[in-house]
Amino acid sequence: MYVAVKGGERAIDAAHDWLARERRGAPELAEIGNDQIAGQLKLATDRVMAEGSLYDRDLAALAIRQARGDLIEAIFLIRAYRTTLPRFGHSVPVETAAMACIRRISATFKDAPGGQILGPTFDYTHRLIDFALLAEGAVPPPRDPETMPHVTGFLGRDGLIEAADPDDTEPGDLTRTPLSLPADRALRLQALARADEGFILSLAYSTQRGYGRTHAFVGELRIGLVTVEMEIPELGLSIALGEVELTECETVNQFLGSKTEPAQFTRGYGLVLGQSERKAIAMSLVDRALRWKELGEDFTGAPAQDEEFVLSHCDNIQATGFLEHIKLPHYVDFQSELELIRRIRAEALKQGTADTTEPEDRA
Amino acid sequence: MTDQAYNFAYLDEDTKRMIRRAILKGVAIPGYQVPFASREMPMPYGWGTGGVQVTAACLTPEDTLKVIDQGADDTTNAVSIRRFFQRTADVAVTEHTRDATLIQTRHRIPEEPLTEDQIMVFQVPIPEPLRFLEPRETETRKMHELSDYGLMHVKLYEDIAKNGHIATAYDYPVMVEEHYVMSPSPIPRFDNPKLDRSPALMLFGAGREQRIYALPPYTKVRSLDFEDHPFEASKADHACDLCGAEDSYLDEVIVDDAGGRMFVCSDTDHCAGRRAAGHVGRLGAGTEDVK
Numbered sequence: 055m056y057v058a059v060k061g062g063e064r065a066i067d068a069a070h071d072w073l074a075r076e077r078r079g080a081p082e083l084a085e086i087g088n089d090q091i092a093g094q095l096k097l098a099t100d101r102v103m104a105e106g107s108l109y110d111r112d113l114a115a116l117a118i119r120q121a122r123g124d125l126i127e128a129i130f131l132i133r134a135y136r137t138t139l140p141r142f143g144h145s146v147p148v149e150t151a152a153m154a155c156i157r158r159i160s161a162t163f164k165d166a167p168g169g170q171i172l173g174p175t176f177d178y179t180h181r182l183i184d185f186a187l188l189a190e191g192a193v194p195p196p197r198d199p200e201t202m203p204h205v206t207g208f209l210g211r212d213g214l215i216e217a218a219d220p221d222d223t224e225p226g227d228l229t230r231t232p233l234s235l236p237a238d239r240a241l242r243l244q245a246l247a248r249a250d251e252g253f254i255l256s257l258a259y260s261t262q263r264g265y266g267r268t269h270a271f272v273g274e275l276r277i278g279l280v281t282v283e284m285e286i287p288e289l290g291l292s293i294a295l296g297e298v299e300l301t302e303c304e305t306v307n308q309f310l311g312s313k314t315e316p317a318q319f320t321r322g323y324g325l326v327l328g329q330s331e332r333k334a335i336a337m338s339l340v341d342r343a344l345r346w347k348e349l350g351e352d353f354t355g356a357p358a359q360d361e362e363f364v365l366s367h368c369d370n371i372q373a374t375g376f377l378e379h380i381k382l383p384h385y386v387d388f389q390s391e392l393e394l395i396r397r398i399r400a401e402a403l404k405q406g407t408a409d410t411t412e413p414e415d416r417a
Numbered sequence: 418m419t420d421q422a423y424n425f426a427y428l429d430e431d432t433k434r435m436i437r438r439a440i441l442k443g444v445a446i447p448g449y450q451v452p453f454a455s456r457e458m459p460m461p462y463g464w465g466t467g468g469v470q471v472t473a474a475c476l477t478p479e480d481t482l483k484v485i486d487q488g489a490d491d492t493t494n495a496v497s498i499r500r501f502f503q504r505t506a507d508v509a510v511t512e513h514t515r516d517a518t519l520i521q522t523r524h525r526i527p528e529e530p531l532t533e534d535q536i537m538v539f540q541v542p543i544p545e546p547l548r549f550l551e552p553r554e555t556e557t558r559k560m561h562e563l564s565d566y567g568l569m570h571v572k573l574y575e576d577i578a579k580n581g582h583i584a585t586a587y588d589y590p591v592m593v594e595e596h597y598v599m600s601p602s603p604i605p606r607f608d609n610p611k612l613d614r615s616p617a618l619m620l621f622g623a624g625r626e627q628r629i630y631a632l633p634p635y636t637k638v639r640s641l642d643f644e645d646h647p648f649e650a651s652k653a654d655h656a657c658d659l660c661g662a663e664d665s666y667l668d669e670v671i672v673d674d675a676g677g678r679m680f681v682c683s684d685t686d687h688c689a690g691r692r693a694a695g696h697v698g699r700l701g702a703g704t705e706d707v708k
Contacts (some may be wrong), residue, residue, distance in 0.1 A: 062491040133457035189464035232452035232627040379463025386524045390586035
């Protein structure tokens with residue numbers, strides 16, 4: 055006797071148990087700790103904070119552990135938790151010029167006040183598997199962070215780069231207001247800062263290969279801590295809430311002028327929570343590509359220039375949800391298609407039979 | 418027992434108020450897609466986050482909730498959503514259509530006629546009926562503003578010219594009060610007539626796409642068609658093998674390696690109710706499998 059898809063409840067419970075066992079791994083091995091993840095898998099933790107839009111390293115580490123190392127799943131846990139957090143207010147804009155830098159490089163000037171600091175970078179490592187890591191190694195002492203001026207400021211003095219004047223317009227917030235198009239640059243930057251690193255990386259790469267070329271140089275890339283301050287109206291002053299680590303990238307883009315703008319360098323901007331220079335550089339390239347209208351450039355049809363395309367598809371939680379939902383039951387829709395295809399086929403086959411008998415009929 | 422760590426029905430009251438405002442606007446403009454600031458929910462987009470947010474905004478402690486997916490109460494996702502509201506809102510739940518005050522559904526409308534005392538909440542993946550004809554939201558919003566539905570009529574016409582039929586079996590577009598073309602969500606077109614002048618309030622939530630829309634009670638809903646090719650609500654040409662119903666939507670189930678099939682009601686509550694009342698289908702052996 056057929057039993058109609060009963061047992062959904064039992065199936066779910068069993069799946070959850072199984073998942074818990076798999077997450078724990080072999081019980082004879084020590085369980086990995088949150089502090090170990092936050093400390094030793096810092097870049098994974100940073101990605102979860104950045105795309106989860108929540109600066110909480112411990113929570114990000116816990117999410118990674120719960121998600122068994124699936125970073126998009128961890129980002130999803132953080133986003134869902136973020137929904138339940140009340141919003142008390144917003145900070146004043148962080149001052150990245152006052153950043154305590156652990157890394158600061160410029161690809162446009164050999165040297166600049168403050169100098170170049172390579173910091174903790176993979177850039178000049180040889181990607182050789184380090185079998186010595188299997189054993190414990192000695193750790194060199196840390197270096198103190200430094201503050202230094204923005205490199206693009208030096209170009210600004212001569213008017214060679216477009217002005218980036220302060221703007222007190224309150225920026226929109228994608229997480230509180232539904233996206234409406236066209237979006238302004240602040241809203242685009244918010245979307246890009248939360249966006250999937252892989253998607254932004256590929257879009258930025260496509261601009262380098264000619265799909266919306268922007269001729270970008272990394273004017274400056276810096277990583278470090280900035281102070282977050284908030285204005286307290288009752289006190290009439292702003293107080294420091296704490297520090298967050300940020301990665302900031304400013305690109306300098308060749309620009310020969312357009313119908314509306316003179317020849318000068320233009321800017322692309324990337325700012326990401328935590329340490330993620332791949333994301334910050336990619337973000338600044340995509341930001342620049344999306345600015346074509348404002349700078350009077352032509353729309354070449356490149357995906358990276360297409361605001362609606364980029365903003366509608368850059369969020370990995372939306373993307374992965376909708377992509378994976380097709381594994382949910384679709385019996386009803388499939389049944390209705392089956393029935394339609396059968397009907398159309400039956401008529402076509404009947405028609406086919408009629409066609410082949412026609413000549414005989416005539417004869 | 419309610420999970421005390423969260424507000425009633427998970428969302429905070431400000432968020433629920435924001436959603437209720439969108440619902441009220443949707444009710445005031447039947448078939449119009451109202452943008453709303455959809456939140457990230459603890460289930461993935463595509464699992465019914467829009468429906469869950471609408472349900473959360475409508476639920477009161479006195480409500481009795483029914484959740485179905487593919488017409489059935491015990492498909493895994495229906496179980497999961499029902500448990501979510503049991504955990505966060507501690508509301509009464511039921512599998513009986515007539516006992517429910519609020520029904521959240523994915524892909525079906527129950528067979529039993531609904532009443533004025535009920536709210537239906539639909540989970541919607543793509544709220545824009547014109548999306549696959551025009552991918553840009555900026556364009557489709559303009560088309561709705563101008564009631565410019567020529568593209569849709571051409572598509573339906575081309576279907577008929579090519580196949581002899583309108584090749585849309587589910588999510589079949591409807592015209593609401595002769596104004597907005599609306600997606601009924603991916604229900605089979607068999608269910609479309611149930612939308613027309615329904616006594617129950619129908620609410621549609623699309624979380625990922627950040628849209629809510631509504632059909633207030635007794636709204637005129639017409640499935641798009643042509644005079645010479647009238648709309649047809651179709652289903653498999655069988656009766657239910659368990660309860661013998663000839664007028665309910667059927668699931669086709671492959672029962673053996675030889676490709677043997679049976680057809681059963683997709684609405685499990687409807688089927689169980691009929692069997693309890695003594696109806697027996699081709700393969701139904703009485704009431705032994707009725708809970």
